[in-house]
Amino acid sequence: MKVWLEEKIGNPDLFTGRKKELGYFLRWTEQTKRKISQSTAILSRRKTGKTVLLQRLFNITFEKNDCVVPFYFEIRESDQWIGDFAREFFLTFVYQYIAFRTRKAEYFLYSKENYSQADKIARKEKIDYLVRFISDAESADKNGNADSLWNMVRDAPRMVAQHTDERILQIIDEFQFLNRFIFWDREKKRRAHNLAGSYLHTCEYKNAPLLVSGSWVGWLARDLLRMLPGRFQFHYLENIPEDEAAEMILKYSHLENVPVSEETVPLIAGITEGNPFYIGSLFRSRFPGRNLATEKGVLETLEFETLDREGGIRGTWMEYAGYAMGESNDVHAKRIVLYLSKHREREVTRHELRERLGLEMSDSDLEKKLKILVRADIIEQGSSNSDYQGVPDNIFDKVFRGIYQKEIEAFDPKDVTDEYRRLVRSLEKSSRRLLGEYSHYKGKFAEYLIIDNLRYRAHGNQRLFKNMMRSLPAGFRFAEYRTVWSYSASPVHQRDIQIDIFARAEKNEHSLIGEVKNRKAKFSVKEAEAFREKAGELMKLENVDKAVLFVFSVSGFFKNTLVYLKKHGIAWTSDKRWLDKP
Numbered sequence: 001m002k003v004w005l006e007e008k009i010g011n012p013d014l015f016t017g018r019k020k021e022l023g024y025f026l027r028w029t030e031q032t033k034r035k036i037s038q039s040t041a042i043l044s045r046r047k048t049g050k051t052v053l054l055q056r057l058f059n060i061t062f063e064k065n066d067c068v069v070p071f072y073f074e075i076r077e078s079d080q081w082i083g084d085f086a087r088e089f090f091l092t093f094v095y096q097y098i099a100f101r102t103r104k105a106e107y108f109l110y111s112k113e114n115y116s117q118a119d120k121i122a123r124k125e126k127i128d129y130l131v132r133f134i135s136d137a138e139s140a141d142k143n144g145n146a147d148s149l150w151n152m153v154r155d156a157p158r159m160v161a162q163h164t165d166e167r168i169l170q171i172i173d174e175f176q177f178l179n180r181f182i183f184w185d186r187e188k189k190r191r192a193h194n195l196a197g198s199y200l201h202t203c204e205y206k207n208a209p210l211l212v213s214g215s216w217v218g219w220l221a222r223d224l225l226r227m228l229p230g231r232f233q234f235h236y237l238e239n240i241p242e243d244e245a246a247e248m249i250l251k252y253s254h255l256e257n258v259p260v261s262e263e264t265v266p267l268i269a270g271i272t273e274g275n276p277f278y279i280g281s282l283f284r285s286r287f288p289g290r291n292l293a294t295e296k297g298v299l300e301t302l303e304f305e306t307l308d309r310e311g312g313i314r315g316t317w318m319e320y321a322g323y324a325m326g327e328s329n330d331v332h333a334k335r336i337v338l339y340l341s342k343h344r345e346r347e348v349t350r351h352e353l354r355e356r357l358g359l360e361m362s363d364s365d366l367e368k369k370l371k372i373l374v375r376a377d378i379i380e381q382g383s384s385n386s387d388y389q390g391v392p393d394n395i396f397d398k399v400f401r402g403i404y405q406k407e408i409e410a411f412d413p414k415d416v417t418d419e420y421r422r423l424v425r426s427l428e429k430s431s432r433r434l435l436g437e438y439s440h441y442k443g444k445f446a447e448y449l450i451i452d453n454l455r456y457r458a459h460g461n462q463r464l465f466k467n468m469m470r471s472l473p474a475g476f477r478f479a480e481y482r483t484v485w486s487y488s489a490s491p492v493h494q495r496d497i498q499i500d501i502f503a504r505a506e507k508n509e510h511s512l513i514g515e516v517k518n519r520k521a522k523f524s525v526k527e528a529e530a531f532r533e534k535a536g537e538l539m540k541l542e543n544v545d546k547a548v549l550f551v552f553s554v555s556g557f558f559k560n561t562l563v564y565l566k567k568h569g570i571a572w573t574s575d576k577r578w579l580d581k582p
Helices: 019-032 050-064 082-102 105-109 115-124 129-142 146-164 195-199 217-227 242-256 264-271 276-283 295-307 312-327 331-342 350-357 363-375 396-408 413-434 440-456 462-467 525-541 559-567
Strands: 040-043 068-074 167-173 210-214 233-236 379-381 387-390 483-488 498-504 511-517 547-553 571-573
Touching: 019 050, 019 068, 019 167, 040 050, 040 217, 050 068, 050 167, 050 210, 068 082, 082 105, 082 115, 082 129, 082 146, 115 129, 129 146, 146 167, 146 195, 195 217, 210 217, 217 233, 217 363, 242 264, 242 276, 242 440, 242 483, 264 276, 264 295, 264 413, 264 440, 276 295, 276 312, 295 312, 295 396, 295 413, 312 331, 312 363, 312 396, 331 350, 331 363, 331 379, 331 387, 331 396, 350 363, 363 379, 396 413, 440 483, 440 498, 440 511, 498 525, 511 525, 525 547, 525 559, 559 571
Parallel strands: 040 210, 040 233, 068 167, 167 210, 511 547, 547 571
Antiparallel strands: 379 387, 483 498, 498 511
């Protein structure tokens, strides 16, 4: 898949998981064609993968080149006059639309300040109906009529969709900043505190539905419920499941060149609870003694990230805590958060908080204080307006205690160390299960080790590695592969194809397509047939002309399977040296 809009994740290979969410929003986008998709808000805290998901959805939709035109805009976390904001919003849409219609990626890079340049390009590309929109926006801008300009450009995507009978997918990232960082006057003294409400009718049109996101969950939810009631469906982005967490850990290990072990993969997945931000933070930690290949090293790195002032996890949570304490900076707020964190497995009523913490304040004042903490995302609203709960997270409460507990009661950092150790012990039973005979972790780690050998060692030691494989074609040599990883067909394609190993070589060399089985059962003919079919689809989708198919089965093969593999020119091995660590 071509990356049209540069993704913040950087290397596109780092995108991992979110298969359920991506599948859901691809279906949602498909339903836009029939004008039945309702505007939707994705809510999740910072660095959990919202922007990555939205940008990948944009690129997939753009690549499909169907009648759904994606438009992506991120609201910056900085003060802006509405005239400048509206101009940037409109011209971003115009250039992305022209890029979609012409398939020319250079239009993404054009300045978002110049109407006349946009006018010339629209005329040059013969998209004449855009000219009127550009002219009207420029006229309103020149007349200094910021209110009219915003009303015009806010509706521009749906009006273009109506004119062409296309569909526009409007993706607006960090929507909650609309009310906070936009001002009616150039001097930036009159905040447009209710600007989100201007979407009240715009977001109802099904030919250009909105998909918005917010990193401040309570804040965005409050704005949508208060100013756009009933207009948006809410979609909460949860942590990723075990199999995706394992894939993410192994992928980051390769790309960040940070070794892990078969024992620490489930440990990292369990202790982070599949939180993508926590996983990424461990691999990018500045901890001098970082070692993610041992239990001790994982815990020491996590403690650094949790308690040290240079810890990335601590720094991000401090943004939320800092906002909350800035709004309600008293010892009672801190005691409330600590109490809810200690009892995060259950909901707590306002009555219990007042009684247990000895809070001498009215129920109304306590409710206001709690609403601030909910809006700051450091506690959560319970099932009723009088119930509250601590953040259901292994790590947040330890960060918060590290920052504030000394102000309230005795705090020893060793308490956090001991708690992490107890948590590891409680995960051991689960880890043993996950590392069992048919464990996904076990299979994934075998893929990881074979990929590592293909990426770094096979090319330089041809004799050894060719001796570890059977039925290779004459003249075969391991290449210096362009990419080596497990393969999932892009959602652009209709069929979901999963391949354990795809090592892409240069045009005149053999690529490798592999199946890996790390289990007690032997490899069967039925499995060989299914693998051969999938590999053939991969070769068509990825335009691979020259490839060797291979199967690694640690427990070997049935005799009739070997007959099938030989007949179809598929190499095989059960040599455990492929699983040796360097």
